[in-house]
Amino acid sequence: MNYLGELSALLTAFLWSGTSFAFSSAAEKIGSLQLNINRMILASVFLIATIFIMGYDFDLSNSQFTNLVISGIIGLVIGDSFLFKSYQMIGARISMLLMALSPGMSTLLAFIFLDERITLLGMLGIFITITGIALVVLERNANSKYTVTGLGIFYGVMGALGQSAGLIFAKFAFTEGHITGFVATFIRVFSSVIIFLPIMLLLKKYKNPYKLFNKDKSAFGVTLIGTILGPFLGITFSLIAVENTKVGIAATLMSTMPIIMLPMVKYIYKENLSWRAILGAVIAVLGVALIFLR
Secondary structure: OOOHHHHHHHHHHHHHHHHHHHHHHHHHHHOHHHHHHHHHHHHHHHHHHHHHHHOOOOOOOHHHHHHHHHHHHHHHHHHHHHHHHHHHHHOHHHHHHHHHHHHHHHHHHHHHHOOOOOOHHHHHHHHHHHHHHHHHHOOOOOOOOOOOOHHHHHHHHHHHHHHHHHHHHHHHHHHHOOOOHHHHHHHHHHHHHHHHHHHHHHOOOOOOHHHHHHHOHHHHHHHHHHHHHHHHHHHHHHHHHHHHOOHHHHHHHHOOHHHHHHHHHHHHOOOOOOHHHHHHHHHHHHHHHHHHOO
């Protein structure tokens, strides 16, 4: 039996886990705002190269284009800026666990704006996810260099909400007609660069990336690694997963990120993980599974 879809989904989870650590390190070195812009510029280069190499076209309507642009601004500019601030304040593990709220938020927003009904199983999944996240967020770790604060949690939740709202607008575009995934991603990313970069330049909030990275070459390294693993390869393998297996199965396997990240933080950040933290991560993923498999 061919397990290409399932294996691709698991690989996506590993890629996004690596991305979270790379971007967490990059945010500490250059700041969340600088990181957000630079990774979108790099991602645009990788995506447009892929589009031309694969021969994809940009055949889409004005409304599809508009919805993708709005999706990019809400999800990539606003949502990810909050997420990166969360990285800085409370670290990658808890920030990404808070992002497990996104499926529940997406389900609720889809019910409101797309009239997608929430089943009892879906509601149960939302509750279980929040319970699992709460177990981990409330966990105290003496060896962690991060302190869980209310503001850090707020940033993480807003990051999840931004991603969810961005997905709703992307869904508006996809329901109108087929769009190649790489093309849709490029429009979201590049339009965000076009809108976000000039504003930051006018406000003098964006530093010269050449000078910045020349001063700290390791910052460029982790930014590049995070971009390749996340917006580029992560998206690629997530699309392969969705194409080759059921969406619910693919989404569930890709949501195993929190479990994958636990051994990573133990060996990278030398954190001692309690059974409550491990149990919370497992419960959160089970909740996400219920939401997608409802």
